[in-house]
Amino acid sequence: xxxxxxMTQEVFDALDQIRTKNIGQNLxxxxxxxxxxxxxxGVSLEDISDLLHMKQHAEEYPEAESYQVYDQWRExxxxxxxxxxxxxxxxxxxxxxxxxxxxxxxxxxDYVQKADELSKTVVSGFEExxxxxxxxxxxxxxxxxGIKYQLGKIAxxxxxxxxxxxxxxxxxxxxxxxxxxxxxxxxxxxGEEQIVGRQMNMPRVGEIMGGVSxxxxxxxxxxxxxxxxxxxxxxxxxxVLHRIKANRNLSxxxxxxxxxxxxxxxxxxxxxxxGHSWVGGNAExxxxxxxxxxxxxxxxxxxxxxxxxxxxxxxxxxxxxNASVEGSLVCDRAEVSGDSVIKTVVMSEYSRISGASQxxxxxxxxxxxxxxxxxSHADFVGDILIDSLNLSYGRSLQERxxxxxxxxxxxxxxxxxxxxxxLNEGVKNVELAExxxxxxVADLKLVKGENILMELCASNPVIHFEGMEYDxxxxxxxxxxxxxxxxxxxxxxxxEILSDLPEEFLVKGxxxxxxxxxxxxxxxxxxxxxxxxxxxxxxxxxDMPEGxxxxxxxxxxxxxxxxxxxxxTKLASDxxxxxxxxRADKQYSFVNAKDIPxxxxxxxxxxxxxxDANSWVGDNAEVYGDAKxxxxxxxxxxxxxxxxxxxxxxxxxxxxxxxxxxxxxxYIAGQVRVGDNVILKSSVVDGYSSVGGGSxxxxxxxxxxxxxxxxxxxxxxxxGDFEVSVKELYYKMKPGEVKAFENRVSSLLTDAMLDELRAxxxxxxxxxxxxxxxxxxxxxxxxxxxxxxxxxxxxVSNPVIKENGVRYDGQRVVSTLKNTGHDIANMExxxxxxxxxxxxxxxxKQGYVIEQDKDGFRLANVKKRVSGIxxxxxxxxxxxxxCMIDGVQQLSKMLTAEDLRSFxxxxxxxxxxxxxxxxxxxxxxxxxxSMRR
Numbered sequence: 001x002x003x004x005x006x007m008t009q010e011v012f013d014a015l016d017q018i019r020t021k022n023i024g025q026n027l028x029x030x031x032x033x034x035x036x037x038x039x040x041x042g043v044s045l046e047d048i049s050d051l052l053h054m055k056q057h058a059e060e061y062p063e064a065e066s067y068q069v070y071d072q073w074r075e076x077x078x079x080x081x082x083x084x085x086x087x088x089x090x091x092x093x094x095x096x097x098x099x100x101x102x103x104x105x106x107x108x109x110d111y112v113q114k115a116d117e118l119s120k121t122v123v124s125g126f127e128e129x130x131x132x133x134x135x136x137x138x139x140x141x142x143x144x145x146g147i148k149y150q151l152g153k154i155a156x157x158x159x160x161x162x163x164x165x166x167x168x169x170x171x172x173x174x175x176x177x178x179x180x181x182x183x184x185x186x187x188x189x190x191g192e193e194q195i196v197g198r199q200m201n202m203p204r205v206g207e208i209m210g211g212v213s214x215x216x217x218x219x220x221x222x223x224x225x226x227x228x229x230x231x232x233x234x235x236x237x238x239x240v241l242h243r244i245k246a247n248r249n250l251s252x253x254x255x256x257x258x259x260x261x262x263x264x265x266x267x268x269x270x271x272x273x274x275g276h277s278w279v280g281g282n283a284e285x286x287x288x289x290x291x292x293x294x295x296x297x298x299x300x301x302x303x304x305x306x307x308x309x310x311x312x313x314x315x316x317x318x319x320x321x322n323a324s325v326e327g328s329l330v331c332d333r334a335e336v337s338g339d340s341v342i343k344t345v346v347m348s349e350y351s352r353i354s355g356a357s358q359x360x361x362x363x364x365x366x367x368x369x370x371x372x373x374x375x376s377h378a379d380f381v382g383d384i385l386i387d388s389l390n391l392s393y394g395r396s397l398q399e400r401x402x403x404x405x406x407x408x409x410x411x412x413x414x415x416x417x418x419x420x421x422x423l424n425e426g427v428k429n430v431e432l433a434e435x436x437x438x439x440x441v442a443d444l445k446l447v448k449g450e451n452i453l454m455e456l457c458a459s460n461p462v463i464h465f466e467g468m469e470y471d472x473x474x475x476x477x478x479x480x481x482x483x484x485x486x487x488x489x490x491x492x493x494x495x496e497i498l499s500d501l502p503e504e505f506l507v508k509g510x511x512x513x514x515x516x517x518x519x520x521x522x523x524x525x526x527x528x529x530x531x532x533x534x535x536x537x538x539x540x541x542x543d544m545p546e547g548x549x550x551x552x553x554x555x556x557x558x559x560x561x562x563x564x565x566x567x568x569t570k571l572a573s574d575x576x577x578x579x580x581x582x583r584a585d586k587q588y589s590f591v592n593a594k595d596i597p598x599x600x601x602x603x604x605x606x607x608x609x610x611x612d613a614n615s616w617v618g619d620n621a622e623v624y625g626d627a628k629x630x631x632x633x634x635x636x637x638x639x640x641x642x643x644x645x646x647x648x649x650x651x652x653x654x655x656x657x658x659x660x661x662x663x664x665x666x667y668i669a670g671q672v673r674v675g676d677n678v679i680l681k682s683s684v685v686d687g688y689s690s691v692g693g694g695s696x697x698x699x700x701x702x703x704x705x706x707x708x709x710x711x712x713x714x715x716x717x718x719x720g721d722f723e724v725s726v727k728e729l730y731y732k733m734k735p736g737e738v739k740a741f742e743n744r745v746s747s748l749l750t751d752a753m754l755d756e757l758r759a760x761x762x763x764x765x766x767x768x769x770x771x772x773x774x775x776x777x778x779x780x781x782x783x784x785x786x787x788x789x790x791x792x793x794x795x796v797s798n799p800v801i802k803e804n805g806v807r808y809d810g811q812r813v814v815s816t817l818k819n820t821g822h823d824i825a826n827m828e829x830x831x832x833x834x835x836x837x838x839x840x841x842x843x844x845k846q847g848y849v850i851e852q853d854k855d856g857f858r859l860a861n862v863k864k865r866v867s868g869i870x871x872x873x874x875x876x877x878x879x880x881x882x883c884m885i886d887g888v889q890q891l892s893k894m895l896t897a898e899d900l901r902s903f904x905x906x907x908x909x910x911x912x913x914x915x916x917x918x919x920x921x922x923x924x925x926x927x928x929x930s931m932r933r
Contacts, residue, residue, distance in 0.1 A: 011037050018043065019122045021115040023051055041125025043118060051114050057107035057919070062100035068093045071402065072346055073363045073379050083898040095842050103919045109894045116876060223247050224276065228263060235301065239286045241266035250278055254312040254329065256295050265296065272302075283313070306336075317347070333421065334364070350420040351380075361400075366407075367420040367446075367454075382406065383420070383446050383454040408456040409490040411444075419446055432458070433494040439464040440472055440498065449485075456487040481738050482701070482717055493719075496686075496703075562586045562614065566601060573639055577624045579604035588616055603634070627657070638668075661691075671759065688758035699738075705758040705784070705792070715739065721758070721784055721792035743791045746825045748832070749782075757784055757794070770796075770824075771832045777802040778810060778836060782825075794825040801836070801857045808856035816848070816859040835859075840918050847914050863910040866917075871895070871909075883913045885920055893917070 014030040015038070017023065031038050031048045038044070064075040078094060081087045082101045089095050230243040243266055250258035258264075258278055265283035267273060272285040275293040279285050283300040292309040296302050300313040301320075308325040317330040320337040327344045330336060334347035340357040347353065351364040355372035364370065368380040371387045377394040380386075382405025393401030407416055410432055419427050426445030433440050442461040449455040461472035475497075476486070483489045568581040581604055588596035596616060603617035606624035611617065615629035620637050623629060627640045634640060634651040644657040651657060651668045658675040666683045668674060673690040683697045686704070691697065693710035702708060706718040712728040720743030731739030745754055748770050757765055764783030771778045780799040787793035799810035813835075814824050820843040824832070835841055840862065841848045847862045868884040874892065879900055882892040893916045895903075903912075 008034070008037070010034070014038075015041060015043070015122050015126075018115075018118050019126075021119050023055055023115060025052065028052060042121040043125075047114075047118060051111065051118065054107055054111040054114055058104060058111045060107075061104060062097060064097055067097035067100065069097045070365075070381060070404075071363065071379050072348075072365060073400070083896040085899070085902050092842070099840070099842055099915075099918055102915055105896075106893055106916055106919065110891065113876060113892075113894060224250060224278070225264060225273070232266060234266070234268075234284055234286050234303075236286075236303075239268055241268055241284060241286060244273075244279060246278075250276075252276065252278055252295050253310075254295060254314075256280070256297065256312070289319075300330075323353075340370075350417075350423075352423075367423075369423070369454075377401065378403065380404075384452050385448050385454050386452050387448065389452070403452065405453045406487075408487040410456070410486070410494065415444075419444060426457075433491060433498055435495045435499045437465060438498045440475070440494070442472070442476065455485050458486050482740065484740060562588060563602065563611070563616070570604060572604070572606070572622055572624050572641075574624075574641070577606055579606055579622060579624055582611075582617060584616075588614075621651070632663075644674075655685075688755075688761070705761070717741065718790075719743070721745065722790045723786045723792055724790050727790070741790070746794050747828055748825065749794065753782075757782060764795075771829060771836055773833050773836045775803065775838070776836045778832065779807075780810070780814075780824075796823075796825050799824070803852075808852070810857060812856065812858040813850065817843070820848075847918065862914050866910050866913045869909045869913050871903075881913060881916055883917060885917060890917055890920055 011034050014027055027048050031045050035045055069075055078098055082098055224247055225244040226247050228243040228245040232241055234241050244264040246258045246260055246262045249260050265279035265281055267279055268286040272289055273291050277291045278295045280297040283296040285291055285296055286303045289302045289306045294308045294311045297314045299316045301318045302313055304321045306319040306323045308319055311325045311328045313319055313330045315331045316333045318335045319325055322339045323336040324341045325336055328342055330347045332348040334351045336353045338354045340353045342353055342359045344361045345359050346363040349366045351368040353359055353370045357370050358374045359370060360376040362375055363379045365381045368384045373386045373389045375391045378401035380403050384405050428443050429441055430444045431441050440463055442458040445457045446454045447457045458476050461476045463470040463472040479489050563582045564585045566581045566583045570579055572579050582602040584596050584598050584600040587598050603619055603621035605611060605617055610623040610627055612630045614631050616633040617623055618635045621634040623640045625641045626643045628645050630647040632646045632649045636652050638651045638655040640646055640657040642658045644661045646663045649663045649666045653669040655668045655672040661674045661678045664681045666680045668685050670687040672685045676692045677694050678691045679696045681698045684701045689702045689706045691708045695708050696712045699715045700713040701717045703719045706722040708724045710726045711724050714730045715738050716729050716731055717738050717740040722743060761784050764781060766781050767779055768782050769779055778801055781797045783795050784792045785795050799814045801808045801810040817824050835850055838850055848859045849862055850857055851860045865886050866883050871881050874880040879895045880892040881895055883890055
């Protein structure tokens with residue numbers, strides 16, 4: 001096919017790209033600069049713009065992880081069955097991912113259709129130009145047009161003669177490659193049918209299950225590779241390996257393309273490769289290992305007597321010993337060893353299969369370890385150890401078990417990666433947390449847990465503080481109990497424990513000193529003043545839980561006093577009682593606080609009766625009325641008043657102890673309120689919590705915003721927003737056992753917003769900005785109220801949607817979400833932003849978009865906006881669907897073969913249209929179409 005002489009080479013090259021459907025960004029510039037010449041062939045700048053726009057959307061492959069679909073087998077299943085109306089999905093995450101895949105496929109169909117149309121237009125235009133050229137050539141010098149044609153031909157030939165080119169017409173342009181993975185103009189392209197579903201370096205499910213290479217084996221006399229003449233010593237330091245070189249172009253499954261002459265990897269002998277196989281990169285195959293119709297690439301290693309068939313070993317993966325791998329992908333730093341046999345398996349990220357294991361139809365990701373076990377039809381994600389077990393979960397791809405292990409909350413990705421790569425040795429001296437000068441360092445290791453999930457083990461813990469090192473084992477033991485294992489301890493929780501407890505205070509059960517001189521079995525060098533152990537009784541008539549005793553001895557023996565008065569006075573917080581300031585006359589040495597030097601100015605008390613000899617009131621704290629401190633100290637702006645008794649405890653922050661409350665060996669901090677006839681023993685109450693009525697707490701923790709009234713708690717941990725009323729909770733079945741309740745708050749709320757909500761419980765917050773996008777802002781009132789059982793929940797009221805400074809009622813949007821089972825208070829911020837910007841939302845089985853009318857905003861079911869649905873035979877072949885959205889005709893889209901097979905009179909035509917035109921419901925697409933028209 002020759003280039004018409006009346007056309008410049010640049011224009012011809014661009015048109016030929018369109019003819020061969022090789023669409024690149026360079027086309028737009030060329031068409032823009034030579035638009036009149038393109039218009040002669042029926043190609044406009046708008047056509048190219050639309051085509052590039054479609055291609056961009058067609059190649060925006062949805063990432064499964066972005067939709068929180070982390071299972072590779074589920075991802076492959078959705079890609080292979082996305083056109084099946086009977087596809088089985090698990091939850092909203094997979095539904096959203098499916099919608100994205102369908103949208104991408106819809107754009108692909110549009111792109112293919114548009115590219116075909118333009119290609120036919122260009123071919124037709126060329127035929128017309130050739131006819132014109134033949135006419136002009138025949139006219140020769142007899143007409144003016146013929147003369148111009150002949151002069152142009154002479155000038156072009158002279159130009160080519162000077163430049164050294166030869167006019168061979170169409171041969172001047174190289175035929176453009178069409179195979180996936182080949183490069184055109186520096187741009188990587190895909191085959192038309194491979195735009196969706198093949199973006200990963202993984203086989204499709206059908207290819208994995210088939211276990212047969214899709215490429216025919218070559219004839220014996222047509223070798224796929226030859227020896228390149230290079231040698232090296234293998235990674236074992238002994239074996240001599242030889243580099244190979246491709247003897248022909250290869251196209252192998254798993255997205256591997258090899259050009260003739262390309263250097264490959266290393267093999268020991270030609271016996272290592274059989275059939276249609278390739279070793280590339282720096283990969284090694286040695287010993288009696290056999291690679292059959294498979295590929296080993298990157299830094300992969302296959303050695304020993306291992307056999308891989310119809311598989312791929314890539315990245316830093318290893319297949320060793322007598323292992324057999326069939327129809328599988330082994331990548332990242334995965335390893336198969338021993339006498340293991342695996343079939344149709346995907347292994348990645350430090351996973352290992354060893355011993356005499358037999359694994360079939362499984363995915364093993366993120367450090368899955370299988371030893372001497374038989375496993376089939378299951379997906380494993382996370383730190384999992386299967387040792388000497390027989391696990392089978394169904395007979396097909398759809399009937400699969402699924403196991404996942406969350407990563408330890410304390411560890412960042414780098415530490416976790418190092419831990420997984422050194423599974424046997426672990427990692428030494430890992431810094432777990434550092435706050436307020438305290439640093440916790442320990443050796444870490446992943447060990448076998450009670451079931452198949454691995455647990456994080458911390459050993460040799462050391463706490464560094466003010467240049468000293470303290471044994472941290474008591475803290476680790478307590479964390480194990482409180483959070484049911486180190487893997488469940490978050491960095492935030494550890495920071496709170498290290499920072500909130502004053503100085504050398506740490507937790508053991510509830511509280512334990514870290515000073516080594518005070519450890520069990522050692523003599524203390526610190527002086528505890530002259531106070532002796534005190535016995536604090538319980539008021540008469542106070543009901544105690546079964547098994548508890550009441551001590552009637554209410555006396556307090558006081559020795560030499562360590563403090564005196566400064567002479568300063570002030571009114572107490574009740575604005576009535578006159579308080580006196582104290583000062584240390586001698587140095588205090590507390591077992592649970594820093595030394596207090598002589599002369600230190602302290603807080604405020606009403607009289608000497610408020611303190612025993614070895615107690616201290618610091619900062620701006622107050623003790624008055626008949627309140628009593630016994631071997632305790634209070635700090636910050638805390639208050640102890642009325643008839644409250646605090647023994648061997650710490651009160652800090654803005655805590656308030658009132659009424660006839662009794663506190664023993666406990667820690668009270670934050671903005672806590674404890675009053676009435678409460679008894680606390682060996683407990684911690686922190687944050688915005690409160691304890692009132694006739695409650696009794698023993699060995700319990702109430703953190704953040706827990707409110708307890710008229711209840712008995714024993715060995716219970718509440719972490720979050722709870723309201724416990726008239727309940728009895730006993731959970732100490734064996735030493736160290738604690739029952740933990742945790743209430744996670746909405747991700748819409750920041751820590752500052754949550755603190756303010758807790759501080760203003762009851763009244764709540766007004767006009768809180770929940771989400772602010774470029775288009776709109778969502779504002780609402782928030783409050784914390786009692787929900788089901790003991791958990792408190794965030795409520796959203798008076799919602800307002802603000803656009804361009806105008807406020808609209810948003811209650812209809814909130815109500816629609818609630819009717820579909822979606823509480824706006826629990827929505828993810830990105831989903832809320834997507835809703836406000838007008839993107840299509842899949843709620844249940846329906847699609848919704850936000851719309852504006854005269855009464856404000858509402859969530860509308862997009863089915864109501866669809867009309868004029870037509871399903872017809874397309875001129876290019878096959879069946880197509882088109883419809884009108886909001887009265888605007890949409891471009892047709894080709895129906896898939898699967899939809900055609902399932903289509904009958906019972907098919908929901910509107911649901912089908914919504915699925916095919918999902919992207920047209922987005923606000924920006926509506927604007928784009930309206931502008932075009």
